[in-house]
Amino acid sequence: MKYSILALLIAVALSGQAQSKTTEKLHKKYSEALSLFFYNNTLRMINQTDDKEFDELIKDIEKMKFLMIKKEEFGTDDYKKLISDYKSESFEEMMTSRHDGKNFDVYMKEGNSKGMIVAVNDSENLYVLDIVGSIPLNKVTTLFKEIDESTEIGKRIQEFAKHEH
Amino acid sequence: MKKLIVAGALLIVMNGAFAQDAISKFFSKYQTDESFSSVTVSSKMFGLFTNMEADTPEDKEILEAISKLKGLKILAKEDARTARGLYKEAFTLIPIKEYEELMAVRTDDKDMKFFIKETGGKISELLMVVGGNEQFMVMSLFGEIDLKQIARIGRKMDVKGLEHLEKMHDGDKKH
Numbered sequence: 001m002k003y004s005i006l007a008l009l010i011a012v013a014l015s016g017q018a019q020s021k022t023t024e025k026l027h028k029k030y031s032e033a034l035s036l037f038f039y040n041n042t043l044r045m046i047n048q049t050d051d052k053e054f055d056e057l058i059k060d061i062e063k064m065k066f067l068m069i070k071k072e073e074f075g076t077d078d079y080k081k082l083i084s085d086y087k088s089e090s091f092e093e094m095m096t097s098r099h100d101g102k103n104f105d106v107y108m109k110e111g112n113s114k115g116m117i118v119a120v121n122d123s124e125n126l127y128v129l130d131i132v133g134s135i136p137l138n139k140v141t142t143l144f145k146e147i148d149e150s151t152e153i154g155k156r157i158q159e160f161a162k163h164e165h
Numbered sequence: 166m167k168k169l170i171v172a173g174a175l176l177i178v179m180n181g182a183f184a185q186d187a188i189s190k191f192f193s194k195y196q197t198d199e200s201f202s203s204v205t206v207s208s209k210m211f212g213l214f215t216n217m218e219a220d221t222p223e224d225k226e227i228l229e230a231i232s233k234l235k236g237l238k239i240l241a242k243e244d245a246r247t248a249r250g251l252y253k254e255a256f257t258l259i260p261i262k263e264y265e266e267l268m269a270v271r272t273d274d275k276d277m278k279f280f281i282k283e284t285g286g287k288i289s290e291l292l293m294v295v296g297g298n299e300q301f302m303v304m305s306l307f308g309e310i311d312l313k314q315i316a317r318i319g320r321k322m323d324v325k326g327l328e329h330l331e332k333m334h335d336g337d338k339k340h
Contacts, residue, residue: 092207092209093207093209094206094207094209094210094213095204095205095206095207095210096203096204096205097202097203097204097205098199098201098202098203098204099202099203100202101199106210108209108213
């Protein structure tokens with residue numbers, strides 16, 4: 001018992017990097033928003049089918065936070081401010097795109113604390129995925145596909161959560 | 166001495182300002198138009214490819230070519246009514262005189278034109294303009310471009326249109 005607590009403490013201590021300040025601020029402001037938080041182990045647990053490709057994708061992800069915020073509370077100017085906040089945290093623009101009314105933007109931070117922000121913006125919601133760690137480049141498209149699918153799942157989880165209360 | 170430095174700095178800034186891609190004017194006009202799809206990829210993204218491992222010498226060449234790219238901009242629209250009009254408009258907004266036409270491809274449902282811009286003996290921009298019955302697209306790829314590698318990438322990623330470039334060699338240009 002003692003050893004497992006020790007192991008847990010060490011794991012927490014070693015996972016030095018924190019989620020980005022901007023993300024934390026965003027979550028605090030929209031505390032009612034759907035938020036999902038995953039540690040590397042949680043992600044591995046999700047991989048029920050032992051999908052090797054998924055394993056490769058998540059192996060350097062230390063932790064990640066997913067936020068889903070309703071657009072009625074969050075406007076274009078808020079989005080612009082959010083992006084500039086991320087940029088002041090040394091996140092650099094990697095790719096921005098827009099298709100079928102959906103915006104899809106990727107920002108990345110290199111150096112000691114690696115991180116990636118994926119922000120998806122459609123008419124109803126803003127989705128932010130804040131990843132601490134890195135993703136192998138050739139797996140990035142897999143990740144994007146998963147995110148696209150998960151925004152659907154995110155909506156379903158939120159509806160489910162509403163029913164529970 | 167100070168004057169030289171200031172002049173030098175000014176020159177660099179001016180060069181930076183003019184080293185814009187063809188599509189910028191067009192982009193600025195339609196960037197916020199929601200009926201257009203757009204993609205912008207920064208040099209940071211391309212730079213990441215230098216850290217990737219290559220399985221074959223061919224892949225290694227491709228990765229090296231990608232890492233030399235400075236940016237990619239795409240603007241597209243799927244709309245039967247305006248596609249042909251946009252195609253014509255593109256040629257008025259894009260400084261075509263600064264570019265050399267590389268190739269023109271015409272198929273049943275669309276016209277495709279490729280242009281390049283050379284700076285210092287190297288290809289610094291590849292421009293592709295497509296106008297069809299239902300689709301319009303303009304793509305600008307800029308940086309240090311190796312046409313052979315771009316064609317290879319286009320083929321591997323199944324990017325419709327780029328495979329035509331494989332028929333071109335760096336030396337062949339339309340005069």
